[in-house]
Amino acid sequence: MARAEPPAATFERRVLRSAAEHHYLRVRLELPDGGARPSVAQFKQLVVSALRELHGEVGAALPVDVLIYEEKTLSAILRVISSGLVKLWSALTLLGFYQNRRCAFRVLQTSPFLLALSGNSRELVLD
Amino acid sequence: MSVPPLRRLRQVPRHLLVCEKGHARHARSRHAAHVQEHAYNCRVSFLIPECGILPEVLKNTIADVGEYYLVRNLSVHELVAHEFIDAFVKKGSCYALTYNTKIDQDNTAALLPNGKLILSVDKDTYEELGLQGRPSQYSGKKVMRYIITIDLTDSGFHPDSKKHNRVLWALKEKKPLEFDFLLAWYNTGAEGSTLMSYFSKNQIQALKPKITFNTLRDLQCPVLQSNELQGKPDESCSTEELFEWLGAVLNQVSLDNKSSSFLSTYCCPQPNTIVEKAFLCTITGFIIPEKIIQLLEQLCCYFGEPKLAYWLTLTVHGFADSPVSWRESEHGFHKGGENLYNFVIFRNLDYWLQMAVGTNDDCPP
Amino acid sequence: MAGFADLNLPQGLDKKSLQSLLEAAAHLGYSAVALNHVVDFKEKKQEIVKPVSPSELFPSLPIVQGTSKRIKVLTRLTLIVSDPSHCNLLRSTSANIRLYDIIAVFPKTEKLFHIACTTLDVDLVCINVTEKLPFYFRRPPVNMAIDRGIYFELLYTHAIKDSTMRRYTISNAISLMQICKGKNIVISSAAERPLELRGPYDVANLGLLFGLSESEAKAAVSTNCRATMLHGETRKSACGVVYTVKKPRKVEEEEATLPACKKAKTQA
Numbered sequence: 001m002a003r004a005e006p007p008a009a010t011f012e013r014r015v016l017r018s019a020a021e022h023h024y025l026r027v028r029l030e031l032p033d034g035g036a037r038p039s040v041a042q043f044k045q046l047v048v049s050a051l052r053e054l055h056g057e058v059g060a061a062l063p064v065d066v067l068i069y070e071e072k073t074l075s076a077i078l079r080v081i082s083s084g085l086v087k088l089w090s091a092l093t094l095l096g097f098y099q100n101r102r103c104a105f106r107v108l109q110t111s112p113f114l115l116a117l118s119g120n121s122r123e124l125v126l127d
Numbered sequence: 128m129s130v131p132p133l134r135r136l137r138q139v140p141r142h143l144l145v146c147e148k149g150h151a152r153h154a155r156s157r158h159a160a161h162v163q164e165h166a167y168n169c170r171v172s173f174l175i176p177e178c179g180i181l182p183e184v185l186k187n188t189i190a191d192v193g194e195y196y197l198v199r200n201l202s203v204h205e206l207v208a209h210e211f212i213d214a215f216v217k218k219g220s221c222y223a224l225t226y227n228t229k230i231d232q233d234n235t236a237a238l239l240p241n242g243k244l245i246l247s248v249d250k251d252t253y254e255e256l257g258l259q260g261r262p263s264q265y266s267g268k269k270v271m272r273y274i275i276t277i278d279l280t281d282s283g284f285h286p287d288s289k290k291h292n293r294v295l296w297a298l299k300e301k302k303p304l305e306f307d308f309l310l311a312w313y314n315t316g317a318e319g320s321t322l323m324s325y326f327s328k329n330q331i332q333a334l335k336p337k338i339t340f341n342t343l344r345d346l347q348c349p350v351l352q353s354n355e356l357q358g359k360p361d362e363s364c365s366t367e368e369l370f371e372w373l374g375a376v377l378n379q380v381s382l383d384n385k386s387s388s389f390l391s392t393y394c395c396p397q398p399n400t401i402v403e404k405a406f407l408c409t410i411t412g413f414i415i416p417e418k419i420i421q422l423l424e425q426l427c428c429y430f431g432e433p434k435l436a437y438w439l440t441l442t443v444h445g446f447a448d449s450p451v452s453w454r455e456s457e458h459g460f461h462k463g464g465e466n467l468y469n470f471v472i473f474r475n476l477d478y479w480l481q482m483a484v485g486t487n488d489d490c491p492p
Numbered sequence: 493m494a495g496f497a498d499l500n501l502p503q504g505l506d507k508k509s510l511q512s513l514l515e516a517a518a519h520l521g522y523s524a525v526a527l528n529h530v531v532d533f534k535e536k537k538q539e540i541v542k543p544v545s546p547s548e549l550f551p552s553l554p555i556v557q558g559t560s561k562r563i564k565v566l567t568r569l570t571l572i573v574s575d576p577s578h579c580n581l582l583r584s585t586s587a588n589i590r591l592y593d594i595i596a597v598f599p600k601t602e603k604l605f606h607i608a609c610t611t612l613d614v615d616l617v618c619i620n621v622t623e624k625l626p627f628y629f630r631r632p633p634v635n636m637a638i639d640r641g642i643y644f645e646l647l648y649t650h651a652i653k654d655s656t657m658r659r660y661t662i663s664n665a666i667s668l669m670q671i672c673k674g675k676n677i678v679i680s681s682a683a684e685r686p687l688e689l690r691g692p693y694d695v696a697n698l699g700l701l702f703g704l705s706e707s708e709a710k711a712a713v714s715t716n717c718r719a720t721m722l723h724g725e726t727r728k729s730a731c732g733v734v735y736t737v738k739k740p741r742k743v744e745e746e747e748a749t750l751p752a753c754k755k756a757k758t759q760a
Contacts, residue, residue, distance in 0.1 A: 009148045009149060009150055009354045009477040009478075010148075010149075010354075011147070011148065011149045011150075011156075012147065012148050012149075012356055013145065013147045014145070014146045014147075014356060014357075014366075015143065015144075015145050015146075015490065016143070016145070017141075017143055018139060018140075018141050018142055018143070019144065020144070021367075022371070023139065024374075040390060041389065041390065044389060044390050063392070065384075065391035065393050066390045066391050067375065067378070067381075067391055068378065068379060068380050068381070069390075077378060077380065079391070079393060083137040083138075083139065084137075085139055086135070086136045086137070086138070110462050110463055111485070112139065112140075112142045112485075113142075113370065113465055113483050114370075114371050114375060114378060114380075115370060115371075115373055115374035115377060115442065115467060115469065115483070116374075116444070116463065116465040116467055116483065117374065117378055118170075118172070118374065118378050118442075118444070119169060119170035119172075119411075119442075119444030120447065121169040121170075121444070121445075121446040121447045121448065122229075122447050122448070122464075124169055124411060126197065126226070126334060126411075126412060126413065127197050127334060
């Protein structure tokens with residue numbers, strides 16, 4: 001990180017309008033009690049199959065990243081290219097089964113800024 | 128114009144990211160003003176690379192972030208009472224924000240430190256209150272939400288004025304509004320009564336911010352050059368790359384994936400360096416701008432002595448359901464209520480400031 | 493803007509299942525739901541029973557997630573009509589019908605769809621999502637329904653359960669949007685289990701799939717539901733809603749808000 005000190009920066013301002021390359025979703029998978037919990041690879045597979053089911057091969061080809069996945073709580077953060085947000089979200093919403101058992105994806109938060117997912121005031125319990 | 132259904136599937140909700148660079152010691156720098164103007168903050172985090180133990184002076188600053196209060200079932204008319212205005216609003220910076228109300232569904236109220244009381248109410252409440260307001264900017268053609276702004280420190284708002292009596296009557300008798308409120312008060316002189324004693328008849332609770340410390344090991348950090356906001360290929364990373372990277376760090380996302388990886392292809396932007404230790408502190412509560420400015424100042428002073436770190440960051444999350452973002456700019460919640468900002472403070476006290484808002488927001492200042 | 497609502501939870505379930513559905517709805521952030529009693533006239537002689545009182549069924553209703561309010565439970569009657577004679581009941585001043593907060597009608601033919609949109613005193617018209625549309629939507633009745641403050645209901649649970657029905661749901665929805673231009677749409681669940689319910693923001697996003705715009709989609713789970721409830725209230729009282737606010741004062745000081753302004757609200 002050591003570098004020669006550059007001269008003091010002159011003021012500059014850039015406004016980026018709806019320019020985010022990606023959108024992020026914090027999701028939780030709900031399964032009936034006692035069901036087998038998917039591993040991270042199975043989880044990703046489930047997301048891809050949900051996309052394929054609703055949007056076909058083009059949907060399945062959408063680049064989606066599982067940034068984190070917690071098997072214990074079945075919660076994850078997904079990243080998708082911005083133009084695929086509505087497709088990914090609707091695919092998750094209409095997914096009804098995992099391994100022939102009922103399931104439901106709950107989208108807890110979405111944002112074009114990953115940073116926003118680290119401080120959601122709607123989930124803070126202050127008292 | 129109607130949009131064909133299929134194209135709608137590719138559209139993204141509106142959002143804005145403003146990136147600025149400047150120098151923290153520049154006489155005309157507005158960076159502190161941007162902090163002051165963002166009134167309602169629920170979480171503050173700072174990340175210092177190459178730092179294992181926090182200096183004493185920063186520890187003290189964090190410990191001094193101060194209490195805030197939660198008052199249950201407080202009638203809004205109590206905030207327009209002259210005893211309250213004289214004791215608190217006019218004698219310092221008084222902050223109030225309704226707690227557990229949703230700006231896209233419920234009525235919401237907020238008191239800004241400049242003495243403006245903002246009510247964001249649905250159409251029914253607006254009609255019943257009978258106070259003058261304006262339609263919400265984000266309510267669409269059929270207006271379903273109205274914003275009422277009352278200046279409590281206005282000279283025409285003295286106890287006997289018609290205006291004051293009308294507001295009091297509307298909020299007390301016409302349509303009594305009651306909320307749980309988060310309250311905080313900042314005044315320079317320690318004189319006068321406290322919120323705790325003033326609202327002793329109400330159900331009031333003093334709360335302390337929750338503070339967590341974390342040491343991150345072997346963290347990949349992007350290389351940044353303060354005068355290159357957009358980055359330079361092979362030399363430094365851009366402000367957007369930094370913004371995403373910081374989000375990844377604060378969400379504990381793994382940074383070392385390959386493009387061929389099945390699970391995730393996210394990786395730390397290039398070029399980057401690995402730092403052995405980085406210190407991450409997170410403060411959660413109802414945090415007032417005055418305290419954030421103090422913290423920002425202390426973080427600048429961190430570079431007063433030679434340090435290994437080339438830069439550090441300070442992230443501030445606003446309340447998703449606040450009726451304003453910066454100043455009195457209306458804020459709403461469409462799919463998310465993001466209103467947040469992040470500082471990168473460089474060793475030479477240059478800074479980058481990133482301000483982000485969602486769909487129902489004005490451009491940040 | 494208004495709180496989120498799901499105007500279609502089946503009433504026929506046993507009490508325990510219904511309780512868990514209500515809890516799930518409250519947890520997902522719905523502030524109001526309607527218990528739907530379905531009457532199908534094709535099945536022999538159907539009688540319209542009095543609505544079950546939700547407060548009797550559930551003495552303590554669950555609290556809506558992130559608030560301190562309890563979920564509001566309304567009653568709804570849905571009449572499945574396949575013959576014009578079935579509509580006579582709606583025209584008569586049947587006492588039991590008036591007790592329901594919301595009245596919906598599910599027309600099976602084009603003629604009945606036309607009647608429902610243009611003359612029947614109902615709040616909701618159900619759109620078929622489980623099979624190919626049996627008739628075309630036509631502009632005049634749809635516009636008439638919109639003018640009369642009647643809303644069209646789309647259900648999403650079938651689209652979760654079965655991929656064929658998913659196709660019908662989406663294509664019938666898009667056909668309707670061509671005609672109604674995204675106006676006066678309500679999206680409900682008809683979920684029988686908590687795992688069939690979806691959160692309000694998730695349902696709003698589904699609205700985009702059905703051809704609604706961002707704001708129309710959110711309205712379909714919030715403001716349009718509220719408008720439907722108000723339409724129901726107005727219908728019940730026949731001439732508009734008058735709220736009387738009792739004050740701890742003398743009788744002559746009692747206040748009532750004007751019906752005129754309430755009328756404006758139901759149109760919104």
